[in-house]
Amino acid sequence: MTTRTKIGILFILLLFGAAGGNTALAWSPLKLGLKLDSLFHQPKRYSFFSTRYHAGRVLQTNDFLRGENLRGNPINSFNAIAFSYGVQTAGQKEWHHILNFPYYGFSFYNADFFNSQELGYPTALAGFMGFPLVRGTRSVFGYELGFGLSYNWKAYDAYRNPFNVAIGSHRTVYVDVSAFYSYDLTKRWQLKTGLSFTHFSNGATKKPNAGINLVSPFVEVNYSLRDRPLLVREAQPAYNKQLELALQLGAGKKQEIYRSPDDDELKTVGNFSVINISAALLKQYSWKNKFGAGVDLSYDTQGNVAINYDSSGLPIVEKSDRMIDKMRLGIYGTYEFCVNRLSIASYLGVYALRESYDSEPPLIYQKFGLKYHFRNDMYIGLLVRAHKFTVADVIEWNVGYRLRWRRNN
Numbered sequence: 001m002t003t004r005t006k007i008g009i010l011f012i013l014l015l016f017g018a019a020g021g022n023t024a025l026a027w028s029p030l031k032l033g034l035k036l037d038s039l040f041h042q043p044k045r046y047s048f049f050s051t052r053y054h055a056g057r058v059l060q061t062n063d064f065l066r067g068e069n070l071r072g073n074p075i076n077s078f079n080a081i082a083f084s085y086g087v088q089t090a091g092q093k094e095w096h097h098i099l100n101f102p103y104y105g106f107s108f109y110n111a112d113f114f115n116s117q118e119l120g121y122p123t124a125l126a127g128f129m130g131f132p133l134v135r136g137t138r139s140v141f142g143y144e145l146g147f148g149l150s151y152n153w154k155a156y157d158a159y160r161n162p163f164n165v166a167i168g169s170h171r172t173v174y175v176d177v178s179a180f181y182s183y184d185l186t187k188r189w190q191l192k193t194g195l196s197f198t199h200f201s202n203g204a205t206k207k208p209n210a211g212i213n214l215v216s217p218f219v220e221v222n223y224s225l226r227d228r229p230l231l232v233r234e235a236q237p238a239y240n241k242q243l244e245l246a247l248q249l250g251a252g253k254k255q256e257i258y259r260s261p262d263d264d265e266l267k268t269v270g271n272f273s274v275i276n277i278s279a280a281l282l283k284q285y286s287w288k289n290k291f292g293a294g295v296d297l298s299y300d301t302q303g304n305v306a307i308n309y310d311s312s313g314l315p316i317v318e319k320s321d322r323m324i325d326k327m328r329l330g331i332y333g334t335y336e337f338c339v340n341r342l343s344i345a346s347y348l349g350v351y352a353l354r355e356s357y358d359s360e361p362p363l364i365y366q367k368f369g370l371k372y373h374f375r376n377d378m379y380i381g382l383l384v385r386a387h388k389f390t391v392a393d394v395i396e397w398n399v400g401y402r403l404r405w406r407r408n409n
Helices: 002-020 036-042 095-099
Strands: 046-058 076-089 103-112 120-135 141-152 173-183 190-199 212-224 242-259 266-282 289-300 307-308 314-317 327-339 342-355 365-374 378-387 389-406
Touching: 046 103, 046 190, 076 120, 076 212, 103 141, 103 289, 120 173, 173 342, 242 289, 242 378, 266 327, 327 365, 342 378, 365 389
Parallel strands: none
Antiparallel strands: 046 076, 046 212, 076 103, 103 120, 120 141, 141 173, 173 190, 190 212, 242 266, 242 389, 266 289, 289 327, 307 314, 327 342, 342 365, 365 378, 378 389
């Protein structure tokens, strides 16, 4: 078959692909031995810049936001603007096709809560990734995930900022989840709108840490440096299911506070260390989905800490000397959404064995975070352990290794 004939067949296939919307082609250029790169000199990177504007609501999750602040008014609205640089995947790798040509990049985010005296003007630097669910000829419906660090907060201070129990540190974790609809105005300009949920917390590394949660509609304008690529989705072979045994070591630190009975001031009890050993058996059912179950053994130096007061009202912090008070054995189920070597991990667990004491944490716990797998089966991760799905207990930094074997059923 001559090159000219191949190009003609490719042109016909592309026309059928455009007419077929987001349906994967049974026949595609790659199956004919053709490469878009060689035929059309397709660039390796399709970069874009965007500006996004938020105007939304602050969820009233603590007394400071409800109005117990200097102004005596609820903090219930905010504005924010984000400037982003991103890359649209174009099909050079298998996972581009599996995930329907996602995009990724990083953004610079700045928020105004109309109370700079107590909250400042927080700024975040975050990475993001967008996943199309339905792709039309000129429109896309999907969702986007963002994760990063925020700074420039006016944090809690017993003397200079005593009401701000929402944010206890100048730096926090930034998490954003958005649903979006985008429309191609031209080959380079794109309009996007949607609804986002944003969370700020330091994972209890410094208290108080009630956190801030935001819900807002947004509008965004994107400009691509090149004409957007022609996306021809390649049908992928069936996934060869595999099992893996993941062995993981995690560590973190957290802080606890108490309220003085004399002046009602929040004071620090101390810093506590957490070490976690985990083992999980997981089965990856498809290119994107992995399920499993496991056990983790935690050593938490905050276990059974008691605060008593002497005759003058000064606190006496008593840490337990018993190892059993600091040990917890948990059993959990886990799900991972796989994006090539990156996993978005979630855990739902219950403490099966632990010592009972007055200040013990809830029986059910959760973990959320990211894992990145290297080619040698080592991986690193960042997980937030929480309870009630909203209250962070500790941030765990993890390193692990997995043993894998394939199954045919």
